Amino acid sequence: MSQSEGKKAASSWLNVAVDYGPLLVFLGVYRMNAPADPSPAGEIGAIIYGTGAFMIAAVAALAISKWRLGKVSPMLWFSTALIVGFGSLTIFFGDPTFVQLKPTIIYASFGVVLLAGFALGKAMLKVLLEAAFEGLSDEGWLKLSRNWGVFFLGLAILNEVLRAQMDFEGWLWAKIWVFLPLTFLFTFSQLPMLLKHGLSFEEKDEVLKDEPPTG
Numbered sequence: 001m002s003q004s005e006g007k008k009a010a011s012s013w014l015n016v017a018v019d020y021g022p023l024l025v026f027l028g029v030y031r032m033n034a035p036a037d038p039s040p041a042g043e044i045g046a047i048i049y050g051t052g053a054f055m056i057a058a059v060a061a062l063a064i065s066k067w068r069l070g071k072v073s074p075m076l077w078f079s080t081a082l083i084v085g086f087g088s089l090t091i092f093f094g095d096p097t098f099v100q101l102k103p104t105i106i107y108a109s110f111g112v113v114l115l116a117g118f119a120l121g122k123a124m125l126k127v128l129l130e131a132a133f134e135g136l137s138d139e140g141w142l143k144l145s146r147n148w149g150v151f152f153l154g155l156a157i158l159n160e161v162l163r164a165q166m167d168f169e170g171w172l173w174a175k176i177w178v179f180l181p182l183t184f185l186f187t188f189s190q191l192p193m194l195l196k197h198g199l200s201f202e203e204k205d206e207v208l209k210d211e212p213p214t215g
Contacts, residue, residue: 018065018076020180022057022083027172029053034169047096047168054099055087075128079106100163100171103179107156114149118142133199140197144190151186155179 030050035042062080066072082102089098110128117124123141125148136144162174191199 018061022054022061023175025057026050026054027176030169030172043168044094044096047099048091048094051087051090051096051099055084058083073129075110078109082106096168100159100168103175104156104159104163107152107159111149111152111156114145114152118146118149133194135198136194137198140194140199143193143197147190147193155182 027050029052030046033046033049035046058080062072062076065076082105086098086102086105090096113128114124117127121142123138123145125145126141158178162171162178166174
């Protein structure tokens with residue numbers, strides 16, 4: 001493996017860690033503090049500890065992204081701001097509803113922005129990611145923005161369905177075992193369209209590396 005390929009691989013893994021590491025920290029801290037005998041007070045305590053760890057990990061991930069990658073995308077800034085804001089409300093009111101609503105707001109906001117941009121003929125995904133895939137045409141960027149916009153709205157609806165149907169721990173696990181696989185599968189499903197619209201085959205890994213955050 002060449003030095004440039006090694007840097008790309010490291011960068012790809014770092015992006016995955018920045019996007020999903022804070023969520024794993026949240027789940028781990030929550031599980032460590034969850035009471036053996038379920039009780040409302042114990043459950044709220046575990047959620048508060050988990051939320052606090054989530055906020056710290058999210059800010060740390062943003063700082064690491066800036067340090068190691070030299071940039072922080074607008075998407076990551078927005079996502080981190082909502083994690084801190086809604087996490088603070090969860091801790092202050094002792095109500096997990098706020099932290100559960102955060103993904104819905106993120107997904108819905110990104111979905112609306114991307115589809116509005118598509119309607120106006122502007123590929124907002126390129127702006128939000130601050131990414132440029134070699135050879136990808138303007139039409140390809142527009143289609144990618146449209147597809148991600150629809151996907152994000154689908155995730156917003158799914159989050160609300162799962163939030164209504166599952167307990168808090170079940171919802172947390174769904175973030176790992178439902179949302180994460182769906183996001184990777186969707187990202188891979190876009191590669192044929194992108195290659196058709198001029199994406200360089202050597203740049204296909206960059207598409208996965210610059211996958212929008214969905215934490």
